[in-house]
Amino acid sequence: MSVTVRVPAKVNVGLAVGAARADGFHDLANVFLAVGLYDEVTVAAADGLRVTCEGPGADQVPLDRANLAARAVELLGARYGIAPDVHIHIAKDIPVAGGMAGGSADGAGALVACDALWGTKASRGELLDICAELGSDVPFSLVGGAALGTGRGEKLEPLEVGGTFHWVFAVADGGLSTPAVYREFDRLTPVAPAPEASPALLDALRQGDVDALAGAVVNDLQPAALSLFPSLTEALAVGTSAGALAALVSGSGPTTAFLVRDAAAAEGVAAALLASGTCRAARVADSPAPGALVR
Numbered sequence: 001m002s003v004t005v006r007v008p009a010k011v012n013v014g015l016a017v018g019a020a021r022a023d024g025f026h027d028l029a030n031v032f033l034a035v036g037l038y039d040e041v042t043v044a045a046a047d048g049l050r051v052t053c054e055g056p057g058a059d060q061v062p063l064d065r066a067n068l069a070a071r072a073v074e075l076l077g078a079r080y081g082i083a084p085d086v087h088i089h090i091a092k093d094i095p096v097a098g099g100m101a102g103g104s105a106d107g108a109g110a111l112v113a114c115d116a117l118w119g120t121k122a123s124r125g126e127l128l129d130i131c132a133e134l135g136s137d138v139p140f141s142l143v144g145g146a147a148l149g150t151g152r153g154e155k156l157e158p159l160e161v162g163g164t165f166h167w168v169f170a171v172a173d174g175g176l177s178t179p180a181v182y183r184e185f186d187r188l189t190p191v192a193p194a195p196e197a198s199p200a201l202l203d204a205l206r207q208g209d210v211d212a213l214a215g216a217v218v219n220d221l222q223p224a225a226l227s228l229f230p231s232l233t234e235a236l237a238v239g240t241s242a243g244a245l246a247a248l249v250s251g252s253g254p255t256t257a258f259l260v261r262d263a264a265a266a267e268g269v270a271a272a273l274l275a276s277g278t279c280r281a282a283r284v285a286d287s288p289a290p291g292a293l294v295r
């Protein structure tokens with residue numbers, strides 16, 4: 001018997017970053033939006049814990065206990081006294097190390113998949129606790145939709161979204177390390193005010209108003225990502241010239257995200273980005289998308 005779970009990527013439509021805390025993390029007001037690019041995580045009983053991965057960037061995904069999916073299975077097993085003898089297979093479609101929370105998606109997916117495989121029936125609260133232990137973004141991968149993440153991003157409050165938003169994602173050649181981008185943020189921002197989600201942004205999401213959302217998106221990590229990966233500036237300019245309503249770095253990058261009016265506009269922006277040679281791939285996706293779901 002095997003269980004497969006599909007889990008979405010995310011874009012941060014509002015990422016307000018405060019000063020570094022004593023534990024090294026930063027307090028955030030992180031407005032997450034799940035987008036329809038998915039990894040699929042399949043688990044099946046095996047002789048020991050094993051991870052395999054296929055798809056774009058699979059060669060950069062760790063197959064040992066550093067993989068967030070393997071760690072998720074170990075944490076659930078430890079809680080219920082079950083040996084984590086499971087083969088985890090990840091079919092990757094979320095860009096690796098791209099600021100779209102692919103590793104977090106696989107952690108949340110493996111957790112939901114093993115809960116179903118083992119019949120542990122963990123409560124939503126228990127699953128969210130394990131997710132928070134795995135990483136700041138993992139709880140959001142579980143719930144999907146849209147949410148405001150506070151604390152280090154793990155404390156979630158669901159947000160209402162009044163329509164469908166269309167996106168293009170330009171996948172850069174290479175990755176960025178999340179800790180390195182936060183370090184660069186600290187260097188560039190000697191005094192960071194307490195982070196707050198903008199009321200205009202939350203209202204734009206609630207109304208499903210793409211023009212208002214385009215005017216309200218904000219990513220405090222963008223200057224740091226551009227400082228470490230300057231060529232992203234060109235991709236942002238190409239997408240804007242091709243008609244994107246807003247262009248921003250996705251989370252810690254280096255994927256860039258382009259908000260567009262509709263599916264036809266998405267095709268035009270994607271074609272312009274590809275033709276410009278400023279990205280390795282251009283992906284079109286809608287939001288919001290559901291969280292981790294057994295297929």
Ligand SMILES: C[C@@](CO)(OP(=O)(O)O)[C@H](O)COP(=O)(O)OP(=O)(O)OC[C@H]1O[C@@H](n2ccc(N)nc2=O)[C@H](O)[C@@H]1O
Binds near residue numbers: 030135137178250251
């Ligand atoms: C920046 C964001 C935006 O959603 O995601 P990505 O764009 O990388 O996907 C997140 O804050 C990334 O969350 P996640 O990737 O889960 O981070 P974690 O594993 O918890 O932490 C990795 C490292 O990032 C830094 N970190 C993370 C979260 C946070 N609130 N403050 C931090 O300073 C710390 O250096 C930490 O050691």
Ligand SMILES: Nc1ncnc2c1ncn2[C@@H]1O[C@H](COP(=O)(O)OP(=O)(O)O)[C@@H](O)[C@H]1O
Binds near residue numbers: 102
């Ligand atoms: N299942 C996984 N998929 C991708 N990367 C993973 C996974 N588990 C651990 N990692 C590690 O996490 C790093 C960040 O990857 P990822 O989550 O894709 O990007 P980001 O944090 O930028 O959203 C990778 O470079 C890799 O070393």
